[in-house]
Amino acid sequence: MSQTILYARVSTVEQNLDHQRSQAEKAGFTIDRVVADHGESGVTTRLLERPEGRRLPDILREGDTLVVRWVDRLGRNYQDVTDTIREFMRRGVIIRTVINNMTFDGATKDPMQEAVRDALIGFMAATAQAQAEATKEAQRAGIEAKKGNPKKYRGKKPSFDRDQMRMVQDMLSTGAGASIISKETGLSRQTVLRIRDKPAEADAALRRWE
Template sequence: MSKTVLYARVSTVDQTLDHQKAHAEAAGFAIDEVVADHGVSGVTTTLAERPEGRRLRDMLRKGDTLVVRWVDRLGRNYQDVCDSIREFMRRGVVIRTVINNMTFDGATKDPMQQAVRDALIAFMAATAQAQAEATKEAQRAGIDAARAKEDRYRGRKPSYNRATLATVLDMLGQNAGASAIAKATGLTRQTILRIKDEPVTAEKALAAWGM
Protein backbone atom coordinates (compact mmCIF):
# COMPACT_ATOMS: atom_id res chain seq x y z
CA MET A 1 0.00 0.00 0.00
CA SER A 2 1.39 3.37 -1.03
CA LYS A 3 2.02 6.03 1.61
CA THR A 4 2.60 9.76 1.80
CA VAL A 5 5.69 10.78 3.73
CA LEU A 6 6.58 14.31 4.80
CA TYR A 7 10.31 14.97 5.01
CA ALA A 8 11.30 17.97 7.09
CA ARG A 9 14.76 19.35 7.73
CA VAL A 10 14.59 21.58 10.79
CA SER A 11 17.79 23.64 10.72
CA THR A 12 16.83 26.72 12.78
CA VAL A 13 14.71 27.47 15.83
CA ASP A 14 11.97 29.08 13.74
CA GLN A 15 11.59 26.07 11.39
CA THR A 16 9.59 23.83 13.71
CA LEU A 17 8.51 20.35 12.70
CA ASP A 18 4.93 21.02 13.82
CA HIS A 19 4.79 24.12 11.64
CA GLN A 20 5.93 22.24 8.52
CA LYS A 21 3.48 19.38 9.16
CA ALA A 22 0.57 21.78 9.79
CA HIS A 23 1.44 23.72 6.64
CA ALA A 24 1.39 20.50 4.59
CA GLU A 25 -1.94 19.36 6.02
CA ALA A 26 -3.46 22.80 5.47
CA ALA A 27 -2.43 22.48 1.82
CA GLY A 28 -4.49 19.27 1.55
CA PHE A 29 -1.84 16.57 2.07
CA ALA A 30 -2.83 13.52 4.13
CA ILE A 31 0.46 12.69 5.81
CA ASP A 32 0.99 9.04 6.83
CA GLU A 33 4.43 9.49 8.33
CA VAL A 34 6.88 12.29 9.14
CA VAL A 35 10.64 11.94 8.79
CA ALA A 36 12.78 14.82 10.06
CA ASP A 37 16.42 15.74 10.47
CA HIS A 38 17.17 18.33 13.14
CA GLY A 39 20.04 20.81 13.14
CA VAL A 40 21.69 19.39 10.03
CA SER A 41 23.09 21.66 7.35
CA GLY A 42 21.55 21.30 3.91
CA VAL A 43 24.59 22.95 2.34
CA THR A 44 27.43 20.75 3.57
CA THR A 45 25.52 17.53 4.30
CA THR A 46 23.87 15.56 1.49
CA LEU A 47 20.52 13.85 1.95
CA ALA A 48 22.22 10.44 2.00
CA GLU A 49 24.56 11.59 4.78
CA ARG A 50 21.78 12.71 7.13
CA PRO A 51 20.49 10.08 9.60
CA GLU A 52 16.81 10.47 8.72
CA GLY A 53 17.65 11.23 5.10
CA ARG A 54 19.12 7.74 4.81
CA ARG A 55 16.03 6.24 6.44
CA LEU A 56 13.84 8.17 4.01
CA ARG A 57 15.70 6.75 1.02
CA ASP A 58 15.37 3.23 2.41
CA MET A 59 11.66 3.42 3.20
CA LEU A 60 10.22 4.99 0.04
CA ARG A 61 8.90 2.60 -2.57
CA LYS A 62 7.30 2.82 -6.01
CA GLY A 63 3.94 4.58 -5.76
CA ASP A 64 4.81 6.46 -2.57
CA THR A 65 4.60 10.24 -2.38
CA LEU A 66 7.32 12.35 -0.82
CA VAL A 67 6.11 15.72 0.42
CA VAL A 68 8.49 18.56 1.22
CA ARG A 69 7.79 22.18 2.11
CA TRP A 70 10.05 23.15 -0.78
CA VAL A 71 13.09 21.58 -2.43
CA ASP A 72 15.41 23.39 0.01
CA ARG A 73 14.24 20.92 2.70
CA LEU A 74 15.92 18.16 0.67
CA GLY A 75 19.08 20.25 0.61
CA ARG A 76 20.72 23.48 -0.41
CA ASN A 77 23.34 21.99 -2.66
CA TYR A 78 22.43 22.13 -6.35
CA GLN A 79 23.90 18.77 -7.36
CA ASP A 80 22.60 16.90 -4.32
CA VAL A 81 19.03 18.16 -4.73
CA CYS A 82 18.96 17.34 -8.45
CA ASP A 83 20.44 13.87 -7.88
CA SER A 84 18.05 13.09 -5.00
CA ILE A 85 14.90 14.08 -6.91
CA ARG A 86 15.97 12.19 -10.03
CA GLU A 87 16.78 9.07 -8.01
CA PHE A 88 13.36 9.14 -6.34
CA MET A 89 11.67 9.57 -9.72
CA ARG A 90 13.60 6.61 -11.18
CA ARG A 91 12.31 4.52 -8.28
CA GLY A 92 8.72 5.52 -9.01
CA VAL A 93 8.35 7.95 -6.10
CA VAL A 94 6.31 11.11 -6.66
CA ILE A 95 7.79 14.30 -5.16
CA ARG A 96 5.40 17.10 -4.25
CA THR A 97 6.07 20.50 -2.73
CA VAL A 98 3.76 22.30 -0.31
CA ILE A 99 4.81 25.71 -1.62
CA ASN A 100 3.53 26.23 -5.18
CA ASN A 101 2.09 22.67 -5.22
CA MET A 102 4.73 21.37 -7.64
CA THR A 103 4.72 17.71 -8.69
CA PHE A 104 7.72 15.79 -10.01
CA ASP A 105 7.50 12.21 -11.18
CA GLY A 106 8.89 9.91 -13.84
CA ALA A 107 5.56 9.21 -15.48
CA THR A 108 6.03 11.24 -18.65
CA LYS A 109 7.96 9.67 -21.53
CA ASP A 110 7.71 12.71 -23.77
CA PRO A 111 11.23 14.15 -24.16
CA MET A 112 10.00 17.75 -24.30
CA GLN A 113 8.01 17.38 -21.09
CA GLN A 114 10.99 15.65 -19.48
CA ALA A 115 13.23 18.54 -20.52
CA VAL A 116 10.85 21.11 -19.04
CA ARG A 117 10.55 19.08 -15.82
CA ASP A 118 14.31 18.64 -15.47
CA ALA A 119 14.93 22.32 -16.19
CA LEU A 120 12.46 23.29 -13.47
CA ILE A 121 14.11 20.93 -10.98
CA ALA A 122 17.50 22.40 -11.84
CA PHE A 123 16.19 25.95 -11.45
CA MET A 124 14.63 25.25 -8.05
CA ALA A 125 17.78 23.47 -6.84
CA ALA A 126 19.96 26.35 -8.02
CA THR A 127 17.65 28.83 -6.29
CA ALA A 128 17.92 26.86 -3.03
CA GLN A 129 21.71 26.97 -3.16
CA ALA A 130 21.77 30.66 -4.11
CA GLN A 131 19.49 31.53 -1.18
CA ALA A 132 21.72 29.56 1.20
CA GLU A 133 24.83 31.33 -0.06
CA ALA A 134 23.13 34.74 0.20
CA THR A 135 22.03 33.97 3.76
CA LYS A 136 25.54 32.87 4.71
CA GLU A 137 27.04 36.01 3.19
CA ALA A 138 24.53 38.19 5.06
CA GLN A 139 25.42 36.40 8.30
CA ARG A 140 29.12 36.99 7.69
CA ALA A 141 28.45 40.65 6.96
CA GLY A 142 26.42 40.95 10.16
CA ILE A 143 29.20 39.36 12.20
CA ASP A 144 31.81 41.64 10.62
CA ALA A 145 29.63 44.69 11.31
CA ALA A 146 29.13 43.64 14.92
CA ARG A 147 32.86 43.14 15.36
CA ALA A 148 33.60 46.53 13.80
CA LYS A 149 31.08 48.17 16.13
CA GLU A 150 32.62 46.41 19.12
CA ASP A 151 36.10 47.50 18.04
CA ARG A 152 34.94 51.11 17.76
CA TYR A 153 33.49 50.89 21.24
CA ARG A 154 36.69 49.42 22.65
CA GLY A 155 38.87 51.89 20.82
CA ARG A 156 42.21 51.15 19.21
CA LYS A 157 43.88 47.94 20.36
CA PRO A 158 46.78 48.75 22.70
CA SER A 159 50.27 48.33 21.26
CA TYR A 160 51.42 47.01 24.62
CA ASN A 161 50.44 44.05 26.78
CA ARG A 162 50.09 43.89 30.54
CA ALA A 163 53.72 42.91 31.13
CA THR A 164 54.97 45.78 28.96
CA LEU A 165 52.68 48.23 30.75
CA ALA A 166 54.07 47.05 34.09
CA THR A 167 57.60 47.69 32.82
CA VAL A 168 56.65 51.17 31.63
CA LEU A 169 55.01 52.08 34.93
CA ASP A 170 57.96 50.68 36.88
CA MET A 171 60.48 52.69 34.86
CA LEU A 172 58.35 55.82 35.15
CA GLY A 173 58.39 55.29 38.91
CA GLN A 174 62.18 55.31 38.73
CA ASN A 175 62.05 58.64 36.85
CA ALA A 176 63.36 57.12 33.61
CA GLY A 177 62.92 59.28 30.53
CA ALA A 178 60.41 58.55 27.77
CA SER A 179 63.17 57.86 25.24
CA ALA A 180 64.88 55.35 27.51
CA ILE A 181 61.59 53.57 28.25
CA ALA A 182 60.71 53.50 24.56
CA LYS A 183 64.06 51.92 23.76
CA ALA A 184 63.63 49.32 26.49
CA THR A 185 60.06 48.34 25.60
CA GLY A 186 59.86 48.94 21.84
CA LEU A 187 56.97 51.39 22.28
CA THR A 188 56.90 54.88 20.83
CA ARG A 189 57.64 57.94 22.94
CA GLN A 190 54.06 59.11 22.30
CA THR A 191 52.70 55.89 23.80
CA ILE A 192 54.98 56.23 26.83
CA LEU A 193 53.82 59.81 27.39
CA ARG A 194 50.14 58.80 27.08
CA ILE A 195 50.65 56.08 29.68
CA LYS A 196 52.47 58.54 31.93
CA ASP A 197 49.63 61.08 31.70
CA GLU A 198 46.76 58.56 31.93
CA PRO A 199 47.85 55.26 33.56
CA VAL A 200 44.27 54.36 34.51
CA THR A 201 43.14 54.76 30.88
CA ALA A 202 45.99 52.47 29.81
CA GLU A 203 44.76 49.79 32.23
CA LYS A 204 41.17 50.17 30.99
CA ALA A 205 42.31 49.74 27.38
CA LEU A 206 43.92 46.41 28.22
CA ALA A 207 40.81 45.27 30.10
CA ALA A 208 38.54 46.24 27.20
CA TRP A 209 40.52 44.03 24.86
CA GLY A 210 40.81 41.18 27.35
CA MET A 211 44.57 41.53 27.52
Protein backbone atom coordinates in the same frame (compact mmCIF):
# COMPACT_ATOMS: atom_id res chain seq x y z
CA MET B 1 -0.46 0.31 -0.35
CA SER B 2 1.13 3.64 -1.18
CA GLN B 3 1.90 6.17 1.52
CA THR B 4 2.57 9.89 1.76
CA ILE B 5 5.71 10.78 3.70
CA LEU B 6 6.71 14.27 4.76
CA TYR B 7 10.41 14.95 5.00
CA ALA B 8 11.11 17.96 7.23
CA ARG B 9 14.42 19.59 8.12
CA VAL B 10 15.61 22.53 10.20
CA SER B 11 19.22 23.64 10.38
CA THR B 12 19.49 24.64 14.05
CA VAL B 13 18.37 23.00 17.27
CA GLU B 14 16.42 26.14 18.21
CA GLN B 15 14.09 25.89 15.22
CA ASN B 16 10.82 23.99 15.29
CA LEU B 17 9.73 21.33 12.81
CA ASP B 18 6.02 21.40 13.64
CA HIS B 19 5.17 24.26 11.27
CA GLN B 20 6.36 22.23 8.27
CA ARG B 21 3.78 19.52 8.97
CA SER B 22 1.01 21.98 9.78
CA GLN B 23 1.78 23.91 6.60
CA ALA B 24 1.57 20.70 4.55
CA GLU B 25 -1.72 19.68 6.13
CA LYS B 26 -3.12 23.18 5.61
CA ALA B 27 -2.23 22.81 1.92
CA GLY B 28 -4.37 19.66 1.74
CA PHE B 29 -1.79 16.89 2.16
CA THR B 30 -2.73 13.84 4.23
CA ILE B 31 0.52 12.81 5.87
CA ASP B 32 0.97 9.15 6.81
CA ARG B 33 4.44 9.51 8.27
CA VAL B 34 6.99 12.20 9.07
CA VAL B 35 10.74 11.75 8.68
CA ALA B 36 12.62 14.71 10.16
CA ASP B 37 16.16 15.94 10.72
CA HIS B 38 16.73 18.50 13.46
CA GLY B 39 19.82 20.67 13.48
CA GLU B 40 21.08 19.51 10.06
CA SER B 41 22.37 21.99 7.50
CA GLY B 42 21.21 21.63 3.92
CA VAL B 43 24.37 23.39 2.74
CA THR B 44 27.07 21.25 4.32
CA THR B 45 25.22 17.95 4.71
CA ARG B 46 23.86 15.85 1.84
CA LEU B 47 20.49 14.16 2.34
CA LEU B 48 22.06 10.71 2.59
CA GLU B 49 24.51 11.94 5.26
CA ARG B 50 21.76 13.01 7.67
CA PRO B 51 20.54 10.65 10.44
CA GLU B 52 16.95 10.48 9.17
CA GLY B 53 17.41 11.57 5.55
CA ARG B 54 19.54 8.54 4.80
CA ARG B 55 16.56 6.32 5.72
CA LEU B 56 14.33 7.67 2.97
CA PRO B 57 15.59 5.36 0.17
CA ASP B 58 14.71 2.35 2.35
CA ILE B 59 11.34 3.73 3.44
CA LEU B 60 9.99 4.96 0.10
CA ARG B 61 8.50 2.46 -2.34
CA GLU B 62 7.19 2.72 -5.88
CA GLY B 63 3.94 4.68 -5.87
CA ASP B 64 4.72 6.52 -2.63
CA THR B 65 4.67 10.32 -2.42
CA LEU B 66 7.44 12.32 -0.79
CA VAL B 67 6.27 15.74 0.40
CA VAL B 68 8.67 18.58 1.24
CA ARG B 69 7.93 22.22 2.02
CA TRP B 70 10.22 23.14 -0.86
CA VAL B 71 13.22 21.52 -2.57
CA ASP B 72 15.63 23.26 -0.16
CA ARG B 73 14.46 20.86 2.56
CA LEU B 74 16.20 18.10 0.59
CA GLY B 75 19.32 20.24 0.35
CA ARG B 76 20.86 23.49 -0.81
CA ASN B 77 23.48 22.00 -3.09
CA TYR B 78 22.49 21.94 -6.78
CA GLN B 79 24.04 18.59 -7.63
CA ASP B 80 22.79 16.84 -4.51
CA VAL B 81 19.20 18.04 -4.92
CA THR B 82 18.93 17.22 -8.62
CA ASP B 83 20.52 13.78 -8.12
CA THR B 84 18.19 13.04 -5.20
CA ILE B 85 14.99 13.99 -7.02
CA ARG B 86 15.94 12.09 -10.17
CA GLU B 87 16.89 8.97 -8.21
CA PHE B 88 13.56 8.97 -6.38
CA MET B 89 11.71 9.44 -9.68
CA ARG B 90 13.58 6.45 -11.15
CA ARG B 91 12.31 4.42 -8.21
CA GLY B 92 8.73 5.43 -9.01
CA VAL B 93 8.40 7.90 -6.13
CA ILE B 94 6.42 11.10 -6.67
CA ILE B 95 7.91 14.26 -5.15
CA ARG B 96 5.57 17.10 -4.26
CA THR B 97 6.24 20.52 -2.74
CA VAL B 98 3.95 22.39 -0.37
CA ILE B 99 4.99 25.80 -1.70
CA ASN B 100 3.54 26.25 -5.21
CA ASN B 101 2.26 22.65 -5.18
CA MET B 102 4.86 21.35 -7.63
CA THR B 103 4.80 17.68 -8.67
CA PHE B 104 7.76 15.72 -10.02
CA ASP B 105 7.46 12.12 -11.15
CA GLY B 106 8.98 9.82 -13.72
CA ALA B 107 5.71 8.66 -15.26
CA THR B 108 5.88 10.79 -18.39
CA LYS B 109 7.72 9.40 -21.42
CA ASP B 110 7.13 12.42 -23.61
CA PRO B 111 10.55 14.03 -24.28
CA MET B 112 9.20 17.60 -24.24
CA GLN B 113 7.47 17.07 -20.90
CA GLU B 114 10.62 15.45 -19.52
CA ALA B 115 12.71 18.40 -20.70
CA VAL B 116 10.40 20.94 -19.04
CA ARG B 117 10.28 18.90 -15.82
CA ASP B 118 14.06 18.49 -15.66
CA ALA B 119 14.64 22.18 -16.41
CA LEU B 120 12.29 23.14 -13.59
CA ILE B 121 14.05 20.79 -11.17
CA GLY B 122 17.38 22.32 -12.12
CA PHE B 123 16.08 25.86 -11.72
CA MET B 124 14.62 25.20 -8.28
CA ALA B 125 17.78 23.42 -7.09
CA ALA B 126 19.97 26.26 -8.37
CA THR B 127 17.72 28.80 -6.65
CA ALA B 128 18.01 26.92 -3.36
CA GLN B 129 21.83 26.99 -3.56
CA ALA B 130 21.95 30.66 -4.58
CA GLN B 131 19.65 31.61 -1.71
CA ALA B 132 21.81 29.69 0.77
CA GLU B 133 24.94 31.46 -0.45
CA ALA B 134 23.23 34.87 -0.20
CA THR B 135 22.13 34.09 3.36
CA LYS B 136 25.66 33.06 4.36
CA GLU B 137 27.03 36.30 2.95
CA ALA B 138 24.44 38.31 4.88
CA GLN B 139 25.34 36.43 8.05
CA ARG B 140 29.04 37.15 7.56
CA ALA B 141 28.24 40.83 7.09
CA GLY B 142 26.20 40.84 10.28
CA ILE B 143 28.97 39.14 12.24
CA GLU B 144 31.57 41.61 11.00
CA ALA B 145 29.31 44.54 11.88
CA LYS B 146 28.85 43.14 15.37
CA LYS B 147 32.60 42.67 15.81
CA GLY B 148 33.17 46.28 14.81
CA ASN B 149 30.79 47.59 17.45
CA PRO B 150 29.81 44.86 19.93
CA LYS B 151 28.02 47.28 22.26
CA LYS B 152 25.86 48.78 19.55
CA TYR B 153 22.21 49.24 20.49
CA ARG B 154 20.22 46.28 19.23
CA GLY B 155 17.34 48.41 17.98
CA LYS B 156 13.70 47.37 17.88
CA LYS B 157 13.10 43.65 18.15
CA PRO B 158 12.15 42.19 14.73
CA SER B 159 8.51 41.25 14.19
CA PHE B 160 9.60 37.99 12.56
CA ASP B 161 11.72 35.03 13.59
CA ARG B 162 14.32 33.00 11.71
CA ASP B 163 11.83 30.41 10.44
CA GLN B 164 9.49 33.10 9.14
CA MET B 165 12.34 34.87 7.37
CA ARG B 166 13.39 31.63 5.66
CA MET B 167 9.79 30.95 4.65
CA VAL B 168 9.48 34.44 3.15
CA GLN B 169 12.72 33.94 1.19
CA ASP B 170 11.62 30.47 0.05
CA MET B 171 8.34 31.80 -1.30
CA LEU B 172 9.98 34.84 -2.89
CA SER B 173 12.35 32.54 -4.76
CA THR B 174 9.36 30.73 -6.30
CA GLY B 175 7.85 34.00 -7.52
CA ALA B 176 5.11 34.39 -4.90
CA GLY B 177 3.85 37.94 -4.35
CA ALA B 178 4.15 39.90 -1.13
CA SER B 179 0.41 39.75 -0.38
CA ILE B 180 0.28 35.95 -0.70
CA ILE B 181 3.40 35.56 1.43
CA SER B 182 1.94 37.90 4.05
CA LYS B 183 -1.16 35.73 4.28
CA GLU B 184 0.81 32.47 4.49
CA THR B 185 3.32 33.66 7.09
CA GLY B 186 1.13 35.94 9.19
CA LEU B 187 3.56 38.81 8.71
CA SER B 188 2.58 42.25 7.49
CA ARG B 189 3.08 43.02 3.82
CA GLN B 190 5.51 45.78 4.83
CA THR B 191 7.63 43.27 6.74
CA VAL B 192 7.68 40.89 3.77
CA LEU B 193 8.84 43.74 1.51
CA ARG B 194 11.54 44.72 4.03
CA ILE B 195 12.90 41.15 4.05
CA ARG B 196 12.75 41.06 0.25
CA ASP B 197 14.45 44.38 -0.34
CA LYS B 198 16.98 44.35 2.51
CA PRO B 199 17.78 40.71 3.38
CA ALA B 200 21.16 41.54 4.92
CA GLU B 201 19.61 44.11 7.27
CA ALA B 202 16.83 41.69 8.23
CA ASP B 203 19.35 38.97 8.99
CA ALA B 204 21.53 41.35 11.01
CA ALA B 205 18.51 42.49 13.05
CA LEU B 206 17.69 38.88 13.92
CA ARG B 207 21.27 38.13 14.90
CA ARG B 208 21.36 41.11 17.27
CA TRP B 209 18.44 39.58 19.20
CA GLU B 210 19.47 35.91 19.00
